[in-house]
Amino acid sequence: xxxxxxxxxxxxxxxxxxxxxxxxxxxxxxxxxxxxxxxxxxxxxxxxxxxxxxxxxxxxxxxxxxxxxxxxxxxxxxxxxxxxxxxxxxxxxxxxxxxxxxxxxxxxxxxxxxxxxxxxxxxxxxxxxxxxxxxxxxxxxxxxxxxxxxxxxxxxxxxxxxxxxxxxxxxxxxxxxxxxxxxxxxxxxxxxxxxxxxxxxxxxxxxxxxxxxxxxxxxxxxxxxxxxxxxxxxxxxxxxxxxxxxxxxxxxxxxxxxxxxxxxxxxxxxxxxxxxxxxxxxxxxxxxxxxxxxxxxxxxxxxxxxxxxxxxxxxxxx
Numbered sequence: 001x002x003x004x005x006x007x008x009x010x011x012x013x014x015x016x017x018x019x020x021x022x023x024x025x026x027x028x029x030x031x032x033x034x035x036x037x038x039x040x041x042x043x044x045x046x047x048x049x050x051x052x053x054x055x056x057x058x059x060x061x062x063x064x065x066x067x068x069x070x071x072x073x074x075x076x077x078x079x080x081x082x083x084x085x086x087x088x089x090x091x092x093x094x095x096x097x098x099x100x101x102x103x104x105x106x107x108x109x110x111x112x113x114x115x116x117x118x119x120x121x122x123x124x125x126x127x128x129x130x131x132x133x134x135x136x137x138x139x140x141x142x143x144x145x146x147x148x149x150x151x152x153x154x155x156x157x158x159x160x161x162x163x164x165x166x167x168x169x170x171x172x173x174x175x176x177x178x179x180x181x182x183x184x185x186x187x188x189x190x191x192x193x194x195x196x197x198x199x200x201x202x203x204x205x206x207x208x209x210x211x212x213x214x215x216x217x218x219x220x221x222x223x224x225x226x227x228x229x230x231x232x233x234x235x236x237x238x239x240x241x242x243x244x245x246x247x248x249x250x251x252x253x254x255x256x257x258x259x260x261x262x263x264x265x266x267x268x269x270x271x272x273x274x275x276x277x278x279x280x281x282x283x284x285x286x287x288x289x290x291x292x293x294x295x296x297x298x299x300x301x302x303x304x305x306x307x308x309x310x311x312x313x314x315x316x317x318x
């Protein structure tokens with residue numbers, strides 16, 4: 001079955017999601033509103049602090065940070081954040097990856113990029129599955145680097161400071177290099193400010209080799225990621241986002257799920273629209289009827305439910 005263009009009434013879920021995304025983006029980065037309208041939103045201060053999304057703690061437009069950034073930071077300082085880990089698990093169990101699909105500013109930016117009129121593409125199943133493992137590998141690497149640092153903080157201060165010096169910025173911002181939030185809201189503004197002040201491109205390659213190649217490598221890396229997001233929806237979410245990797249592990253156990261009716265669903269041969277519109281490239285029709293998460297990749301955007309011509313997809317809680 002071919003994809004038909006839905007009218008505004010039929011796309012009400014997407015419309016509501018876009019409104020929620022825009023409001024959330026401005027709420028999280030509320031200093032944008034202060035700058036535009038020259039007002040002080042004092043009541044927001046102290047509220048937007050720990051968020052179940054990817055958000056750099058160095059973002060100058062926001063008062064808060066992503067909960068995973070906080071967790072890794074505290075571990076690096078020799079403290080085990082039981083409360084934050086518990087809050088993260090509870091939020092994911094109750095809401096699944098709703099925050100990824102509806103709230104996260106990085107997801108909103110990618111959805112905006114994807115709106116650029118181009119032909120949407122999909123990776124082969126093997127390529128998709130291979131790339132998807134990268135974000136899990138990334139989290140494992142962060143843990144391998146950070147946990148020993150935190151452990152030595154309480155056992156061997158001499159080694160701690162040596163190790164901290166050797167791993168550089170990993171100690172202060174464990175997710176910094178691979179965070180698209182860090183890149184968009186912190187790194188790029190800082191880099192442009194330095195280049196403007198010096199009237200030179202030197203900030204891109206300053207320092208001694210091989211450290212001087214890191215700034216340029218980071219720029220190239222994320223330019224490629226953003227460019228790919230034009231053709232492959234939510235590319236960063238699918239394959240790189242550390243928060244997405246952690247959230248996907250809990251997703252299968254969440255109380256909030258999507259299910260597929262075995263009576264209404266006619267299958268891939270006659271339809272398959274749900275799989276074609278899924279921004280996370282989930283093989284929905286290979287998933288169980290009782291519930292599907294695509295191995296934790298479903299971000300609860302509800303595009304599949306909205307576009308299903310047979311009303312075969314429902315969400316359930318419990």
